[in-house]
Amino acid sequence: xxxxxxxxxxxxxxxxxxxxxxxxxxxxxxxxxxxxxxxxxxxxxxxxxxxxxxxxxxxxxxxxxxxxxxxxxxxxxxxxxxxxxxxxxxxxxxxxxxxxxxxxxxxxxxxxxxxxxxxxxxxxxxxxxxxxxxxxxxxxxxxxxxxxxxxxxxxxxxxxxxxxxxxxxxxxxxxxxxxxxxxxxxxxxxxxxxxxxxxx
Amino acid sequence: xxxxxxxxxxxxxxxxxxxxxxxxxxxxxxxxxxxxxxxxxxxxxxxxxxxxxxxxxxxxxxxxxxxxxxxxxxxxxxxxxxxxxxxxxxxxxxxxxxxxxxxxxxxxxxxxxxxxxxxxxxxxxxxxxxxxxxxxxxxxxxxxxxxxxxxxxxxxxxxxxxxxxxxxxxxxxxxxxxxxxxxxxxxxxxxxxxxxxxxx
Amino acid sequence: xxxxxxxxxxxxxxxxxxxxxxxxxxxxxxxxxxxxxxxxxxxxxxxxxxxxxxxxxxxxxxxxxxxxxxxxxxxxxxxxxxxxxxxxxxxxxxxxxxxxxxxxxxxxxxxxxxxxxxxxxxxxxxxxxxxxxxxxxxxxxxxxxxxxxxxxxxxxxxxxxxxxxxxxxxxxxxxxxxxxxxxxxxxxxxxxxxxxxxxx
Numbered sequence: 001x002x003x004x005x006x007x008x009x010x011x012x013x014x015x016x017x018x019x020x021x022x023x024x025x026x027x028x029x030x031x032x033x034x035x036x037x038x039x040x041x042x043x044x045x046x047x048x049x050x051x052x053x054x055x056x057x058x059x060x061x062x063x064x065x066x067x068x069x070x071x072x073x074x075x076x077x078x079x080x081x082x083x084x085x086x087x088x089x090x091x092x093x094x095x096x097x098x099x100x101x102x103x104x105x106x107x108x109x110x111x112x113x114x115x116x117x118x119x120x121x122x123x124x125x126x127x128x129x130x131x132x133x134x135x136x137x138x139x140x141x142x143x144x145x146x147x148x149x150x151x152x153x154x155x156x157x158x159x160x161x162x163x164x165x166x167x168x169x170x171x172x173x174x175x176x177x178x179x180x181x182x183x184x185x186x187x188x189x190x191x192x193x194x195x196x197x198x199x200x
Numbered sequence: 201x202x203x204x205x206x207x208x209x210x211x212x213x214x215x216x217x218x219x220x221x222x223x224x225x226x227x228x229x230x231x232x233x234x235x236x237x238x239x240x241x242x243x244x245x246x247x248x249x250x251x252x253x254x255x256x257x258x259x260x261x262x263x264x265x266x267x268x269x270x271x272x273x274x275x276x277x278x279x280x281x282x283x284x285x286x287x288x289x290x291x292x293x294x295x296x297x298x299x300x301x302x303x304x305x306x307x308x309x310x311x312x313x314x315x316x317x318x319x320x321x322x323x324x325x326x327x328x329x330x331x332x333x334x335x336x337x338x339x340x341x342x343x344x345x346x347x348x349x350x351x352x353x354x355x356x357x358x359x360x361x362x363x364x365x366x367x368x369x370x371x372x373x374x375x376x377x378x379x380x381x382x383x384x385x386x387x388x389x390x391x392x393x394x395x396x397x398x399x400x
Numbered sequence: 401x402x403x404x405x406x407x408x409x410x411x412x413x414x415x416x417x418x419x420x421x422x423x424x425x426x427x428x429x430x431x432x433x434x435x436x437x438x439x440x441x442x443x444x445x446x447x448x449x450x451x452x453x454x455x456x457x458x459x460x461x462x463x464x465x466x467x468x469x470x471x472x473x474x475x476x477x478x479x480x481x482x483x484x485x486x487x488x489x490x491x492x493x494x495x496x497x498x499x500x501x502x503x504x505x506x507x508x509x510x511x512x513x514x515x516x517x518x519x520x521x522x523x524x525x526x527x528x529x530x531x532x533x534x535x536x537x538x539x540x541x542x543x544x545x546x547x548x549x550x551x552x553x554x555x556x557x558x559x560x561x562x563x564x565x566x567x568x569x570x571x572x573x574x575x576x577x578x579x580x581x582x583x584x585x586x587x588x589x590x591x592x593x594x595x596x597x598x599x600x
Contacts, residue, residue: 021343022398024339025344025345025397025398026339026343026344027343027344027345027347027394027396027397027398028395028396028397028398029342029343029347029349029350029351029395030340030342030343030344031398033343033350034343044249048249051251053249053250053251054249054250054251054310054311054312054316055249058250058312058316058319058320059312059313059316060316061313064315064316064319065315075398076398078398078399079399134334135330135334135339135340135343136339137338
């Protein structure tokens with residue numbers, strides 16, 4: 001069940017990476033690599049940092065197959081996929097919630113305290129998108145005006161890592177923590193909320 | 201023997217990194233760092249991901265000296281080095297073949313299955329060039345029209361990881377697997393083959 | 401004592417990251433993430449490469465708090481902070497000296513020889529700034545004309561790793577090694593020294 005959700009999240013992230021690649025006129029290699037980097041990058045960074053190597057995303061070939069398929073689907077049917085962007089944004093919010101919570105819980109399992117675990121949960125959720133943007137030479141969208149993405153990600157991860165620190169069972173924590181990220185992100189999308197900018 | 205080949209590959213990759221740095225008007229620090237990143241980056245990524253730390257590229261100072269020399273040679277004699285670009289491309293194909301195959305076999309040794317080992321073999325071959333391009337702010341050439349580089353790399357790595365999975369001796373696998381990458385890459389260079397682009 | 405110095409170095413680096421973010425019109429997420437990446441990036445790269453995971457910068461929440469505060473200070477008071485740039489450059493030289501020396505000594509502790517330890521010491525000092533620049537899509541300043549930064553960093557790291565290799569006590573090594581980096585860097589700032597460029 002959790003594996004399925006995880007793979008769905010990777011698939012959606014992979015499509016977002018593939019679309020960015022297509023729009024930057026990359027070839028099939030670029031599309032597939034961006035799809036993989038976006039789908040798997042956040043989890044691999046987390047695993048390397050906490051010492052969980054080789055990461056499951058590398059050991060288990062399901063984790064490699066899913067983003068490759070996401071990339072190839074985008075490569076062949078990108079006009080249709082691109083029109084689904086609003087739907088993809090919604091799925092992306094679910095993927096984000098799941099990744100942040102799963103990342104925070106895994107970091108907790110590896111002995112990190114609640115603050116580092118929340119930070120690594122956020123990295124799990126947003127790391128793939130940062131790598132995607134770097135690979136096409138643009139400033140990561142999560143750093144720019146017009147998005148509220150990383151803050152909901154951190155909030156859900158913080159709820160998850162606090163719950164784990166308090167000794168609550170994982171099943172009790174996952175739902176509410178992911179709901180914080182997903183709900184806040186969907187509201188931000190719907191209402192056009194953005195993160196504050198520095199005074200000029 | 202394999203060590204010598206490995207160092208030759210690193211040297212050629214380092215020169216390619218140094219040339220990119222010179223053409224982007226970097227100073228001596230940029231030239232040497234790009235030479236090192238291009239020569240060693242792919243192997244270091246692989247080693248960090250599979251948990252083979254500290255990587256030999258960091259532990260053994262031969263591995264540090266060779267790309268530094270490659271960078272300095274390029275820094276001082278770049279007009280002559282630049283004129284050798286066709287020769288460098290041929291050596292680069294050999295370096296690519298060797299890196300992909302060695303990378304796949306090392307990943308297999310660390311317990312990865314054939315699909316992940318092939319993927320990491322490709323990363324070993326192309327990772328250094330991706331880092332080189334990111335460091336000068338350009339979209340990695342292997343993602344762009346006009347190259348067929350990563351696909352031959354993956355093919356050779358896949359032959360190597362399949363051979364290792366079937367239990368064949370390393371000596372039997374290295375030659376044919378590297379030949380696949382090298383031959384396909386040289387043909388692509390010679391014939392101007394490129395990877396497919398998405399429909400517009 | 402060493403911890404305090406380390407945290408001061410992280411704080412100064414974080415401010416430099418925050419200023420770059422503000423000048424690139426990033427939002428609060430970008431400012432805080434750049435501050436963290438600049439303050440912690442070099443040490444995290446070193447720790448991942450030598451296998452010291454999870455890195456202290458991730459385990460210990462003091463290491464997370466300090467760059468976040470540095471980022472928020474820059475976010476709110478960037479006009480005042482920006483006017484202090486000359487002062488920041490001086491503190492930055494001290495941070496650089498400390499990071500390079502501490503990085504080289506830690507790499508030595510983990511069994512690396514003097515050449516790799518010096519290289520990793522330099523990476524500890526300059527890695528955060530490279531990540532900062534990549535995240536805003538510019539070629540790292542340490543690779544460009546107009547700076548002499550990485551060479552003093554390497555020099556101090558080399559003094560430290562040589563001292564450690566010779567078996568000298570850490571307390572004897574830290575001071576002179578850091579002085580090499582800090583002194584050379586301050587002289588370079590003051591005199592406008594730069595690293596050599598390739599002939600055109």
